[in-house]
Amino acid sequence: MTIFSELGLSEPILIALRDLGYDEPTPIQAQAIPVMLAGHDVIAHAQTGTGKTAAFALPILSRLKPEHVPQALVLAPTRELAMQVAEAMFRYGKHASTRVTPVYGGQPIERQLRSLARGVQVVVGTPGRVMDHMRRGTLVLDHISMVILDEADEMLDMGFAEDIEYILQQTPNERQTALFSATMPAAVLDLAMRYTREAKRISVVSEQLTAPRTRQVYYEVTPREKLDALCRVLDVETPGSAMIFCRTRADADRLGESLQGRGYMAEVIHGDLSQPMRERVMKRFREGQAELLVATDVAARGLDIPDVTHVINYDVPGDPESYVHRIGRTGRAGRTGLAISLITPRERRQIQIIERTTRSRIQRLKLPSLxxxxxxxxxxxxxxxxxxxxxxxxxxxxxxxxxxxxxxxxxxxxxxxxxxxxxxxxQEESLVSVEGDGAGAEAGMIRLFLDVGRFDRVRPADIVGAIANEVGIPGKQIGAIDIYDRFTFVEVPNDTAHRVVRGLSGVNLRGKPVKVSFAKPKVS
Known part of the structure; x- marks a missing residue:
């Protein structure tokens, strides 16, 4: 058995690992750390959840010089992953007084400017914001000796290929380059071949292809039946915390709105959401105010979500490794999990390919009846x-x-x-109790459903004005307002909920009489 003290890491890093209770490296860490400490370029095939962040972070931190100039650059596809990597590097490097700064969109750039001006050793960022700082002259790469491409496949899928190449071309030729990717399509291999030198190849995917505590099943349905099938499965399974994966952002939006319209406590996360909205969505999901998180693959990368009981593939992923990455979200930390896929008849072959590649059985089940x-x-x-x-x-x-x-x-x-x-x-005729959980509302609030939305040209000001005028509740007491294409959710204080339902029902909003009801939680 290998232990961290045998890998050649610096003493301050080993102290931090002992403080964190880490003794034994994962397979990707045991293979990558010595190679990177020796200065070799690396091409690592490792999925999320295998410990790859420490695999590149620990050797970087051990090799930093004391000068406060950017010496290492980590590129990540999403804000969430950039923040996660930066936080991990800060924890690992705390005894070495390492200066790490994340740079990403959605955060005031002034904060990043101040941090960079004070002097940093490691910069972790998304390609777009890194290039922004390069153009401003606030991030100079002349002293960069190590570059890491984290989740390289996702960065290429998101269209960052040209940005990555531009950034790499501005770094010194003698740098060390390491590329970590959950999948290895041709585009990733081509990028690796052009920007690494005699790279060492590392792969742990064959050892980590399945989540052994995750039961895998699928239901075969027609495309028109898919939404109804999902609702039946949810009603029978009653998941405590589930992630539902869609292929595109538009698909995720449509599914999220459909689920919310049917009374499920669902939230949607994808790359088009603003950072404050993403943080609000994740807060609601982590705190149990939403039971379902509808996500795209890219948005889910880097999200730290424990205790997911179910993963549902509303759209089957295009390759087995993406499938494994998705289902790895459940069955963690010794718990059991359930992975459910909804497939159309044309996708049977894809399920067979996944079974052969992962050497696991995906059980076909009969769709639950009414x-x-x-x-x-x-x-x-x-x-x-x-x-x-x-x-x-x-x-x-x-x-x-x-x-x-x-x-x-x-x-x-x-x-x-x-x-x-x-x-x-x-018959779904009962209303949620005012003393209950409010169908996902913040503490002390009740969530109401209005049958008007964007298509009716309704704005938040219309909702606030109607409640204030018809019920006499000050606008400052009204909580979150979520307007969708055909309906709206609004949160009001517990003790005013029934008055709002009575007072607002039938009132014209933008020329349409509105129907108001309590948002129903999923029966469980």
């Missing part, structure tokens, strides 16, 4: 009933039973109550 969904709801109802019995505090209800028991059998009364409650659930 009867299955109803049975799951009844099961959930029984679980909820047992929980109420455990909690106690039933005296007022026992008095009601005793009063009615004079003319009816107790078993008949219980059966009638169950029928009444279950019919409400199955």
């Amino acid at each position: 009867a299955d969904v109803a049975a799951r709801r009844r099961e959930a109802f029984r679980d909820a009933l047992r929980e109420v019995l455990r909690e106690g505090e039933l005296d007022p209800y026992i008095m009601m039973v005793e009063e009615m028991a004079e003319g009816h059998e107790v078993a008949d009364l219980a059966a009638a109550a169950f029928k009444l409650l279950l019919n409400e659930v199955e």
Whole structure:
């Protein structure tokens, strides 16, 4: 067994690793660190989750000189990954007083300018913002001795090829170059061949192709059935925290809106969102205010999301390695997970290719029927009933039973109550309780559903004005307003929710009478 102290890392880095409780390197770290410490160029085939950040960060930090000039440059495809890498390097280099600065879009550039002006040793950034600083003259690459391309395949997919080449051409020819990629398409290999010198090839993908604790299944449906099929699967599975992958940003937007319109607590994340919106989406998902995160592959790179119970491939990825990357989001840290794919008949061959490449079985299941969904709801109802019995505090209800028991059998009364409650659930007529979780609203707020949206030319000011005028609630008390193409969500304080529903229903917004209801949480 190899340990970090045997790899040749500097003492301050080893102290930081001991502080963090790291003793044994992962396979990619054990292979890459000695090679990079020796100064060789590297082409590493390693998927996210294998420890690749430390594989390049630790040798970089061990080789830095004390001068506060940019000596190492790490390029990453997304803001999230750039921040994650920078934070990791700061933790690893804290005993060496390493100066690390992330540069990316969506953050005020003045903060980055001040940091660069104070002097840094490592710059971690997205290609666009790195080039911006180069043009401003605030980032000079004359002393760069190490360049890392992290998630190279994703950077090329996002159209950064020319930017990457421009940046590499401005760095010294004698630099060390390391390229880390989850997949190795021809474009990545071509870039590697042109900008590395006698690079050492490292691969751990064959050892990490599947997530052993993740059960993999698929349902075959027609394209027109896909949304309804997804909803049935969600109703039967009732995931606590699920990521749903789509092929494009437009697909993710459409699916997110469809799920929200059907009452699911869903959020969408992709590259078109502003940084504040991305942070808000991730906060809601991590805190359990949204159960479903609809994402594209690129947006999901670098996101640190623990405890995902389900991964759902709404669109099957184009290659086996992307599939493995997706399903690796669940079944982590010793937990079990479930990976579900929805495929069309034309995609059967793709599933077969994934099975052969990953040497794993993806089980075909029959799509849940409406009867299955109803049975799951009844099961959930029984679980909820047992929980109420455990909690106690039933005296007022026992008095009601005793009063009615004079003319009816107790078993008949219980059966009638169950029928009444279950019919409400199955018909989706019940409203979320004001004391409940607010269908994903912030603490102390309730989320309302309005059947008007962008297509009706509705603006946030229209919503705020209508609530203020019709209900008398000051605009400052109104919470988040999310306007979609055909509907809108608005958050209002708990104690005003029923007044808003009554007062706003039927009011004209942009010439259309609006219907208002409580946003329903997914039945679970």
